[in-house]
Amino acid sequence: MNNTQPNFALSPRSNLQLNGRCGFNIQNDRVSINIDSIANQRDNTNLSGTLAIELWALKQPYQGEHFEGVALAGTTIGEIQGQHFIPNCQYDLMFREPPAGNWHLALMLREWNGAAYETRDCVNFAVPYSASWVPTVVKKPSDNVISVSFNETEKTEQTGAKAAAKKPAKPAEKAAAKAELDQTAKTAAKKAEPKAAPKAQDGTLCLNTASQKEIAAIKGVSTKLAARLVEARPFKTLDEVLKVKGMGAKLLAKIEEVITL
Known part of the structure; x- marks a missing residue:
């Protein structure tokens, strides 16, 4: 809603004034207020109190006395x-929609007197503001609940014939099914077992790829030493193998013929 008009002075008019043309533009929850100028006509030593610009919805046009209404927007301007x-005053403010009904809008210049704000000047806009009632939809918990009862029905094939009832399995069939499951489990377990590291063509065991169990099977190599060898690999030379704790020169010379890197 747009509305702009000259200021029609209160009688008697205050020396704090809204001068020139005053208007507003309401867009959803915002209102733009425009005023040509706001003036203090008092003596040049007289500083005003804190001033506020307020847009009101009133039941009757403002006549300079006590009023009842709804404050729609407002801001202090110092x-x-x-x-x-102050020239070319423009304010972009939050807008509060009044209750449903027809209202007279008034733009007020108000001054803080130390205890409350008093109206010093006002513009009554000629075009009434009509606020429509917007229903609020309140959903009950039961609104989103759909209760449907179903009768038990027999399943039918696409041809419409009744499906044959399932017969209980015979003991022999149960045994066959169990045997098949056991075989499947054994096959899966066998596949999951780690494959042994392939031996070299000359029959030696590769320390870099053999399992700990295979290394421990070498005569003279303990389980602890096999674990250390697995942890320390890969090895590039036998000198690196010799550095592993528990691997002495004699033992290395003894197993050198059966290992490779």
Whole structure:
């Protein structure tokens, strides 16, 4: 909603004034307020109190006395020194929709007197503001619950014939099924077993690829030494093998013929 008009002065008019053309533009939950100027016509030593610009919805046009209504938007603009003014005032404010009904909108300039804000000047806009009632949809918990009862029905094939009832399995069939499951489990377990490291063509065992169990099977190599060898590999030379704790020169010379890297 747009509305712009000249200021029609209160009687008697305050020396704090909204001058020139004043207007507003309401867009959803925002309102833009435009005022040509806001002036303090008091003596130049007279600093105003804190001033506020407020847009009100009233049941009757403002006449300069006590009023009842709904504050739609507002902001403080600070103080103005006497014989000074603020030109080209533009304010973008949050807008509060009034209750449903027809309202008279009034733009007020108000001053803080130390205890409350008092209206110093006002513009009554000629075009009424009509607020429509918007219903609020309240959903009960039961609104989202669908209760449907079903009768038991027999399943039918696509041809419409009744499906044959399942017969209990015979003992022989159960035994065959169990044997098949056991065989499947054995096959899966066998596949999961780690494959032994392939031996070299000359029958030697590769220390870099053999399992700990295979290394421990070498005569003279303990389980602990086999574990250390697995942890220390890969080996590039036999000198590196000799550095492993527990691997002495005599033992290495003894097993050198059956290992490779």
